[in-house]
Amino acid sequence: MNEKKQLSLCMVTKNDEKYLVDSLKEFKEVADETVLVDIGSTDRTVELARQEGAQVYQMEWTDSWSEAKNLCLEHAAGRWVLFLQPGEMVPEEHRGKIRELLMNPNVEGYLFHLDGTTREHTVSSPVQSLRLFRNRKEYRFQYRSFERIPDEQINALEPASVRIVHRDDTALFRELGKRIPLVQKDLEERPLDSYVRYLAGMELLNQKKYEESVPHFQAAIAEVNFDDLFAPHLLKCLGWAYLCLQKYEEALNTLSEGIKNFPVYSDYFILRAEIHKQLGQYGEALQDLDACLKIKEQAERCVPCPEIGDFVLFETLGEIHEQLSNSRQALACYQRAYELNSAKRGLLHKIGRLIHKTASVEVMEHLLKLSVEQKNPERLAALMEILFQQREYVKVLDYMEALESLLGKGEQTESIRLSCRLMLGEEQEDFSAIGKESPFYSQILLLQIQNRWFRDQFPQAEQLLAEMDDTQGIDEPVKALHRFIQELLTGKETYGKALLRPEYETAAELHDHFLWLGQEEKAKVLLSFLLKQANDDDFINLARAWARGNHFEIIEMIFRCISDEEKQKVFKQKVIEQLLSDEKTELAKQVIQLGKPQAIGDLEYVLWARFFMKNLQEWIRKTQAAVGGKAETQAVPDRQYKELLAFFNRLHIVREPEKDNFHHGEWKLTCAEIHKQTGIYYEKMENRTGALTAYLRTLQWEPLNEHAQERISCFFEKDPELFHVFLVKSKWAAEGEWFQSKREFENYIYGFIHFRRQLFEQSLSFFIQNTEDEAVSSVSMAYRIAILWIEGKRAEAENQLNQLNETSGLLPLIFSICKNYALCRLEEGVRKYPYSERIRSERERIRSKSR
Amino acid sequence: MSGMNELKRKLDLFLMEPENPVLLNDIGVLLYRMKDWDNSMRFLKKAYELHPEDGEILYNYATLLYTRFEWEEAAKQYGAYLAIFPEDRKAMERLGDTFYQLGEYAAAAQIDESFRKTREGGH
Numbered sequence: 001m002n003e004k005k006q007l008s009l010c011m012v013t014k015n016d017e018k019y020l021v022d023s024l025k026e027f028k029e030v031a032d033e034t035v036l037v038d039i040g041s042t043d044r045t046v047e048l049a050r051q052e053g054a055q056v057y058q059m060e061w062t063d064s065w066s067e068a069k070n071l072c073l074e075h076a077a078g079r080w081v082l083f084l085q086p087g088e089m090v091p092e093e094h095r096g097k098i099r100e101l102l103m104n105p106n107v108e109g110y111l112f113h114l115d116g117t118t119r120e121h122t123v124s125s126p127v128q129s130l131r132l133f134r135n136r137k138e139y140r141f142q143y144r145s146f147e148r149i150p151d152e153q154i155n156a157l158e159p160a161s162v163r164i165v166h167r168d169d170t171a172l173f174r175e176l177g178k179r180i181p182l183v184q185k186d187l188e189e190r191p192l193d194s195y196v197r198y199l200a201g202m203e204l205l206n207q208k209k210y211e212e213s214v215p216h217f218q219a220a221i222a223e224v225n226f227d228d229l230f231a232p233h234l235l236k237c238l239g240w241a242y243l244c245l246q247k248y249e250e251a252l253n254t255l256s257e258g259i260k261n262f263p264v265y266s267d268y269f270i271l272r273a274e275i276h277k278q279l280g281q282y283g284e285a286l287q288d289l290d291a292c293l294k295i296k297e298q299a300e301r302c303v304p305c306p307e308i309g310d311f312v313l314f315e316t317l318g319e320i321h322e323q324l325s326n327s328r329q330a331l332a333c334y335q336r337a338y339e340l341n342s343a344k345r346g347l348l349h350k351i352g353r354l355i356h357k358t359a360s361v362e363v364m365e366h367l368l369k370l371s372v373e374q375k376n377p378e379r380l381a382a383l384m385e386i387l388f389q390q391r392e393y394v395k396v397l398d399y400m401e402a403l404e405s406l407l408g409k410g411e412q413t414e415s416i417r418l419s420c421r422l423m424l425g426e427e428q429e430d431f432s433a434i435g436k437e438s439p440f441y442s443q444i445l446l447l448q449i450q451n452r453w454f455r456d457q458f459p460q461a462e463q464l465l466a467e468m469d470d471t472q473g474i475d476e477p478v479k480a481l482h483r484f485i486q487e488l489l490t491g492k493e494t495y496g497k498a499l500l501r502p503e504y505e506t507a508a509e510l511h512d513h514f515l516w517l518g519q520e521e522k523a524k525v526l527l528s529f530l531l532k533q534a535n536d537d538d539f540i541n542l543a544r545a546w547a548r549g550n551h552f553e554i555i556e557m558i559f560r561c562i563s564d565e566e567k568q569k570v571f572k573q574k575v576i577e578q579l580l581s582d583e584k585t586e587l588a589k590q591v592i593q594l595g596k597p598q599a600i601g602d603l604e605y606v607l608w609a610r611f612f613m614k615n616l617q618e619w620i621r622k623t624q625a626a627v628g629g630k631a632e633t634q635a636v637p638d639r640q641y642k643e644l645l646a647f648f649n650r651l652h653i654v655r656e657p658e659k660d661n662f663h664h665g666e667w668k669l670t671c672a673e674i675h676k677q678t679g680i681y682y683e684k685m686e687n688r689t690g691a692l693t694a695y696l697r698t699l700q701w702e703p704l705n706e707h708a709q710e711r712i713s714c715f716f717e718k719d720p721e722l723f724h725v726f727l728v729k730s731k732w733a734a735e736g737e738w739f740q741s742k743r744e745f746e747n748y749i750y751g752f753i754h755f756r757r758q759l760f761e762q763s764l765s766f767f768i769q770n771t772e773d774e775a776v777s778s779v780s781m782a783y784r785i786a787i788l789w790i791e792g793k794r795a796e797a798e799n800q801l802n803q804l805n806e807t808s809g810l811l812p813l814i815f816s817i818c819k820n821y822a823l824c825r826l827e828e829g830v831r832k833y834p835y836s837e838r839i840r841s842e843r844e845r846i847r848s849k850s851r
Numbered sequence: 852m853s854g855m856n857e858l859k860r861k862l863d864l865f866l867m868e869p870e871n872p873v874l875l876n877d878i879g880v881l882l883y884r885m886k887d888w889d890n891s892m893r894f895l896k897k898a899y900e901l902h903p904e905d906g907e908i909l910y911n912y913a914t915l916l917y918t919r920f921e922w923e924e925a926a927k928q929y930g931a932y933l934a935i936f937p938e939d940r941k942a943m944e945r946l947g948d949t950f951y952q953l954g955e956y957a958a959a960a961q962i963d964e965s966f967r968k969t970r971e972g973g974h
Contacts, residue, residue, distance in 0.1 A: 646960035647951060678951070689920065690948050697954075729920035733954025 005032035006102055008078035008135065011054075012036075012068040014061070014178075016086035017043045019167050023086045024052040030098050032078055037071045063182055066141035073140065081135045085175060087167050094162045101132065101160055109133030110160040111304055123205050123237060125198070126304030127230050130157065131164065144189075145182035146199055151228045159305045194223035198234045205237055210244045217241060229304055232262040239271055248275050266292045267306040270313055273320070282320050286835055289317045311340035315347065322350075325577060325602075326837030327358045335363070345382060352386030357581075368399055377406035384416065391516055393420040415440035422451040425517055442473040449482055450510060454517055458490050477503050485510065488525050499533050508538065512545045520549065531558065536567045540574045547578045552590050559594045569598045576603055577838075585610045602836035605829030609822050609842050613849065616818050619789065620811055623801065640735070641671060648674045651681055671735065672701035676708055688715070692723075693730060696749070700736040703748065703779040704816045706823065706847075712749065713756050738779055744770050748780055755817075756824050760787045782813035789814065790821060822846055854881055872902035880911055888919055899928075906935050910942065917945060922952045 009031035013020065024034060034054035038046050039061040049056045059071055073081060080102050084090070090098075090112075101110055111129040127148045133139060139154055141147040166175075183203050186196045201216030217238035224231050235258035242251035252275055258268040269292035276285035292313055318333030331354035338347040348367075355364045364383070371380035380403055387396050397420050404413045414433040421428050422444075428451065434444050445468055452461035465486055468479055481503045499507065511530055514523035523545075530542060543558045555575060562568050572591055579588040580603070588607055592600065600607075648669075669677070679694030692715050698708035716723045727749065732742035739745040751766035764787055770780035781804070788797035804810065823846055829839040858881045865874055879895035882888075892915060898905075899912045913928035929946040933939060943962055950959035 640956075643956035643960060647947075647956040650947070650960050650962075682948075687948060690951065693952050726920055729922075731922055731953050735954070 005078040007031045007080045007082060007099070008076035009034045010036075010069070010072035010076055010081050010083050011086060012039060012065065012072065013041060013045050013049070013086055014039045015041045015043045015045060017041075017045050017048055019086040020045055020048050021052060022167075023084065023089070024049070024054060026089070026092075026095065027082075027084075030095055031082065033076075035072050035076045037068050039068055063185060064144040064147075065179065065182070066143055066147040069141045069147055073135065076135055078135055080132060082132045084131065084164070087175060088164050089167050090162060090164055097160070097162055098132065101162075104158075106156060107158045108154055108156040110158055110162070112160055112162045112164050113305065115163065115165045123202050123240075125202060125230055126233050126307075127195075129164075129304065130154075130229070132160070132162075143195065143199075144186050145179050148195060148230075151225070157229065157303055159303060192219075192223065194220040194225075194234075195228070195230065197223070198230055198237070201234075201241070202237055205241055208244075210241045213241045214238065214245075226261055232258065232265040232267075233304065233307075235261070236265070236267050236271065239268070243271060243275055246278075248279055251275055264295050264298070265306055266295045266313075267308045269295070270308045270316060273316055277316065277320050277323070280323075282324050283835055285320050286317075289313060289320070309341065311337040311344070311347075313337075314340065315344075318350065321835075321837070322354070324835050324837070326835065327354050328360075328841075329837055330354055331358055331360060331363065342379070348379070348382050349386060352383070352390070356390045364395075368402075372399075372402045372406075375406055377403065380406060388416070388420065388423075391423070391513070393424050396420050411438050411440055415444055418444055419447055422447040423513065425451065425454040427455070436471075439473075442471060445471060446474070446478070446482065449486075450513075453485070453489055453522070454514075454519065458486065461486055478506070481506060485526070488529060489522060497529075504530070504533050504538070508534075508541065511542070515545050515548065520551075524554075527554070531561055534561070536562060536564070536571075540571050543571065543575045544578045547575050547584070547587070548582060550584070550587060552587055555587075555591060556594060559591075565596065565598070568595050569600065572598065573600045573603055576600065576607060580606060580610060585614055602829060602833040602839050605826055605833075605836075606838050606842045609826055609846060612822050612825075613819070613846060616789075616815065616822075617849075619794070620815050623798065623811060644671060644674055645669070648678060651678065670701065672698050672705060672708075675701065676705060679708065679711065683711070689726065691715075692726060696730070696745075697733065697735060699749070700733075700739060700745065702736075703738050703752075704813070704820060706820055709752055709756065709820065710827075713753050716753050739777060744777055744780075748777065751780065751783055755783060755787065755821070758824075760791060763787060778810055779813055782810050783817055785810070786814045786817040786821070790818060819846060819849065854884060857881060858885075870901060872898045872905060872908060875901065876905075876908045876911060879915070883911070883915055883918075888915070891915055892919065903931070904935070906932060909935070913942075913945070917949060920952075922949055925949050926953060 007030065009024075009027050011023075011034065013036055027034070034049075034052070036049045036054045036056045038049070038056060038058045040058075046056050046058065055075060057071060057075060059068065061068075069083065072083070082098065101107075109130055110132040111126065112131045114124065114129040114131075125146060128146060130149065133149070133154065139149050141149055180203055183196070183199050186193075187200050190196045197216045197220035201213040201220060204210075204213035204216065217234060220234055221238065224234060235254055239251050239254040239258065242248070242254060252272060255268045255272045255275075258265065259272075262268070269288040273285040273288035273292070276282070276288065296310065296313075314333045314337035318330045318337060321327075321330035321333060331351065334347055334350045334354065338344065338351060341347070351367070352364070354360070364387070368380065368383055371377075371383060380399065384396050384399055384403065387393075397417065400413060400417055403416070407413060411434060415438075418428060418431065418434065428448075431444060431448070434440050445464065449461050449464045449468065452458070452464060465483060468474060468482060477500055480497075481499065484497055485507065507526060508530055511523050511526040514520070514526065527542065527546075530538070534542060539558050539562055543555045546554045546558070559568065559571060562571055572594060575591050576588045579585075579591065585607075589611060592607065675694045675698040679691045679698065682688075682690035682694055692712065695708040695711045695715075698705050699712070702708070727746055732745070739748060747766045747770045751763050751770070754760075754763035754766065764784060767780040767783045767787075770777050781800075785797045785800050788794075788800065801810070823843060826839050826843045826846070829836065830843070833839060858878065861874060861878045861881065865871075865878060868874055875894045875898035879891050879893075879898060882891035882894060895908070895912045895915050898908045902908055909928055909932040913925050913932055916922075916925035916928060926946060926949045929942055929949060933942050933946060936942065947959045947962045950956070950962070
């Protein structure tokens with residue numbers, strides 16, 4: 001029996017002898033036959049094809065790819081056809097998947113991943129990715145330039161994880177060169193056709209003629225059927241054109257229209273996020289990227305596949321977090337992007353910058369070790385260069401041996417080693433490894449001069465400057481700069497000198513390096529010169545360098561050089577950010593007072609909290625070194641605890657074994673913790689009254705429990721009247737040692753709720769009721785004193801404390817109350833700046849403070 | 852039929868049969884759904900007084916008491932209901948929660964055990 005062929009490989013050729021044989025050989029095992037239509041080769045293409053067993057048909061070229069491909073289809077005998085060009089290649093591991101795809105009875109055609117873009121040709125249509133489909137007589141191509149089977153004829157298409165790449169760039173250029181000129185012919189023949197207008201717009205987009213592309217895309221959209229394969233891409237192209245033209249509103253409308261019609265085409269979200277980013281709408285940008293991530297997590301696959309790679313998504317996400325000063329999140333995103341595309345060197349620099357900023361030494365260490373393990377000298381050298389720029393010279397020296405093991409010992413590695421030692425200010429005498437003819441000689445010579453300056457050896461520097469003058473490889477402006485600095489440092493130069501940008505940067509680097517070495521006088525000499533040349537960003541960088549020491553007067557002097565108020569604000573933000581990360585709170589407070597009062601965004605909350613906690617700690621320390629509080633030391637009647645624990649176990653709350661309070665299969669929970677967990681459980685079960693009771697009981701054991709207080713406040717705010725009824729009717733269970741009666745406890749509840757809302761007067765009225773009773777609740781007294789302290793009535797607070805006999809237990813309570821107050825204020829900050837990593841980090845920092 | 856129309860119809864019937872516990876229960880439930888707690892309490896309490904062994908009435912009455920934070924009374928009625936229907940997991944959970952509200956942790960922890968015994972005794 002003659003079995004029908006499964007797969008026909010189809011090709012259209014013209015002078016393709018270079019690639020043809022390889023291409024045909026690769027598919028010998030996959031395809032049952034090869035049908036080749038030649039459109040006028042003058043080389044050996046036809047002969048070679050026949051030698052390889054292909055059926056060859058020759059036709060006169062009619063300026064139509066459709067006609068050539070349809071001729072292939074006329075002669076193909078397989079159930080399925082696969083179209084490839086000789087210059088294209090399917091990697092072996094992907095080739096192996098093709099036969100399997102033919103078995104799916106529910107699919108009419110597959111879209112392959114087509115690597116059809118170059119630096120000059122960045123946009124390509126998804127229509128071109130339909131390469132494998134069933135051989136039916138109704139499936140015939142149309143259009144001259146970029147042939148297409150109309151969507152009315154073919155459906156049930158699926159993306160397949162098969163990749164097509166071009167054997168080399170010339171193959172792709174040749175291919176595009178044959179097609180692009182035909183777009184004009186298509187346009188002349190079908191001026192109203194949406195696909196043709198889309199193709200015309202896309203080619204203009206590739207030529208960066210954005211303005212001209214827009215009318216084509218608009219005309220295409222007016223006529224397009226949204227079921228067409230190219231429809232999602234068409235909307236994206238128009239959005240992209242608008243984005244490039246900075247017509248953000250139109251771009252946003254187009255992309256939103258795209259999202260409405262094609263909600264899983266994730267490229268829209270990435271582009272929209274990019275627009276929001278450019279407009280400074282970071283919250284919206286994050287929401288879009290979050291939506292994009294969720295789409296990518298879903299199993300449902302989008303037809304056609306979106307084009308923008310995941311690394312772009314993570315890089316954009318990183319850029320937005322960086323703009324929001326969320327350095328740690330930005331770092332994590334860049335790392336993820338780099339994992340997905342390690343060819344992007346720029347990412348490594350971004351990672352390096354954030355590692356430095358966040359002091360995430362372990363991340364750098366990991367990357368360095370990985371580079372060594374993977375024997376990747378390019379990456380290792382790039383990382384060492386980053387470390388060098390960050391003045392981590394010792395770390396660079398640590399990895400020199402590893403670098404030498406990968407690159408071999410030579411001038412390059414020796415120059416790195418010497419550079420580090422010179423920058424460290426060490427004395428170096430032996431430069432024999434870098435001869436005058438070496439490409440590294442100039443750089444080492446300049447560093448030698450700087451090294452002499454670091455060591456106050458100006459005559460020796462003069463000698464080296466003379467050597468520099470005789471050196472050909474150093475540009476004149478660089479030579480002039482070094483001469484000028486020598487004169488400045490030796491007190492000879494009195495007039496200013498205009499610098500080109502690269503020279504300014506060299507001088508600024510040197511200025512920073514003097515400061516890094518602790519040579520402030522030399523830095524000052526350079527500073528007065530640099531200030532005359534600096535722009536607004538430079539002022540910030542100069543001030544940040546001085547912020548590392550306690551030099552308010554210099555920061556102020558630099559600030560006075562900026563006249564624009566908005567720039568002054570940015571200056572304050574950046575410098576305060578640096579000061580806070582260096583724990584220089586006092587200096588940060590001085591900086592915020594520079595110029596006119598200005599809001600500095602989320603940093604205001606952080607600065608306030610930092611100051612508040614610093615003052616609080618100092619006050620507590622001054623007032624009395626306190627001894628341990630009451631909360632953790634209460635004795636719990638054994639029977640009561642066992643009953644509570646038995647009840648808790650009955651609730652079947654599943655806990656993670658790694659949690660601290662779960663040891664060796666036994667519960668080690670306090671009563672407060674049991675009630676708190678019960679509250680969380682009840683909330684999950686939507687049993688609100690159960691949860692409220694549980695949180696109230698938590699406070700009977702631990703009156704300052706942050707979670708319980710927060711949840712109870714929420715219940716109150718939701719319905720104060722119902723809350724009151726509940727409280728009145730709730731059964732008083734005598735637990736803990738803090739509160740003796742229900743009335744006292746109720747006063748306490750209302751007291752702290754108002755305290756959290758910063759309604760101190762109302763709060764006080766409840767706490768006073770408690771402390772007027774005979775049985776004084778120390779926690780209510782602590783609240784009274786804390787309120788006085790927070791309101792700035794420190795003397796009164798101290799006076800109240802002095803009137804009490806026993807204060808040792810009170811001070812830790814006051815500290816905790818004030819700490820909770822700071823956390824509440826930061827919570828307010830989180831609501832105002834929901835994406836601020838700084839406020840969240842500050843909250844964690846305060847939470848971890850004991851006293 | 853909307854809740855309000857249904858209630859009107861039942862109230863008309865109530866004028867004719869003021870001592871019908873089933874009708875009182877239905878009206879109580881309708882009022883409960885409308886969050887008219889006081890009137891719901893009036894009808895369900897009367898239904899309960901007229902027919903204290905009726906499981907449905909008991910359960911509804913207990914649920915209303917629970918909703919209105921009348922914990923002690925709610926515990927009593929759930930207990931009575933469970934004596935008739937010891938297998939009802941939902942009622943058992945509710946009773947456990949009620950005991951927690953009352954601070955009776957031992958009773959809350961032992962509910963399953965005590966109703967297991969009731970079930971076994973019943974067989």
